[in-house]
Amino acid sequence: MRRMAERPPRRIAFIERHPRWWPDVEAAAEELVRATGRDGTFLLVDGEGEWEAVCVEVGEDQSAARWIETRTLPAGEWAVSTMAGRPAERLRERADGRPGWLARAEEAPTGEGEYEPGGETFGLSTRLGEHAGLRRIGVNVDVVRPGERSTKFHWHHEEEECFLVLSGTGVLMVGDDAFRVGPGDFFAKREGPERPHQFVNDTDQDLRILTIGEHRGDQAEYPAAAWQPGDPPPAAR
Numbered sequence: 001m002r003r004m005a006e007r008p009p010r011r012i013a014f015i016e017r018h019p020r021w022w023p024d025v026e027a028a029a030e031e032l033v034r035a036t037g038r039d040g041t042f043l044l045v046d047g048e049g050e051w052e053a054v055c056v057e058v059g060e061d062q063s064a065a066r067w068i069e070t071r072t073l074p075a076g077e078w079a080v081s082t083m084a085g086r087p088a089e090r091l092r093e094r095a096d097g098r099p100g101w102l103a104r105a106e107e108a109p110t111g112e113g114e115y116e117p118g119g120e121t122f123g124l125s126t127r128l129g130e131h132a133g134l135r136r137i138g139v140n141v142d143v144v145r146p147g148e149r150s151t152k153f154h155w156h157h158e159e160e161e162c163f164l165v166l167s168g169t170g171v172l173m174v175g176d177d178a179f180r181v182g183p184g185d186f187f188a189k190r191e192g193p194e195r196p197h198q199f200v201n202d203t204d205q206d207l208r209i210l211t212i213g214e215h216r217g218d219q220a221e222y223p224a225a226a227w228q229p230g231d232p233p234p235a236a237r
Contacts, residue, residue, distance in 0.1 A: 153225035168207035
């Protein structure tokens with residue numbers, strides 16, 4: 001990075017570098033422009049000087065969709081240069097002086113959940129823990145939209161998870177049981193096959209959930225689910 005520039009807060013859409021799906025700057029930039037209809041792409045650069053995302057400034061009405069994520073970049077001093085023929089930036093110091101481990105939710109990446117590009121989507125996830133530097137614990141705010149489920153029906157071999165419903169209502173499916181849940185309901189899931197689970201939003205309002213789980217890199221199992229997208233709403237008690 002060769003010079004410094006003061007930047008105001010900026011709302012961006014971006015595509016993260018991915019070794020399989022988006023390894024190439026030009027392909028990612030072309031897709032970002034196509035999906036957002038906006039020009040003026042630039043790169044975010046990590047501490048090792050490698051590009052980590054292709055970005056473009058957008059309005060507040062821009063939503064995350066598929067591989068297009070959104071976040072707000074904080075005001076501050078940014079180191080700027082060029083890379084691969086595009087402007088490149090890296091945050092050096094926030095204007096408010098906050099450290100990285102004290103994060104604002106709107107600055108964390110928000111993206112659609114999906115297991116493979118173009119497959120079933122699982123609402124929106126804001127990756128708070130990862131953004132603030134947590135390595136062993138995942139902390140997300142998940143939004144399950146009407147008619148969707150939070151994830152495929154699954155359980156983990158080693159990882160514990162827990163969930164706090166923040167707003168909205170829906171159905172928590174655990175094993176052969178289904179429970180109506182709403183704000184303040186907390187679900188604790190230990191590792192093992194006893195509590196395979198998924199949340200289903202059978203209402204016309206978003207279901208927001210705080211999700212916390214371990215990062216052990218373990219294996220997940222996906223038994224047959226009692227509810228699949230397109231099925232009638234699950235019966236719950």
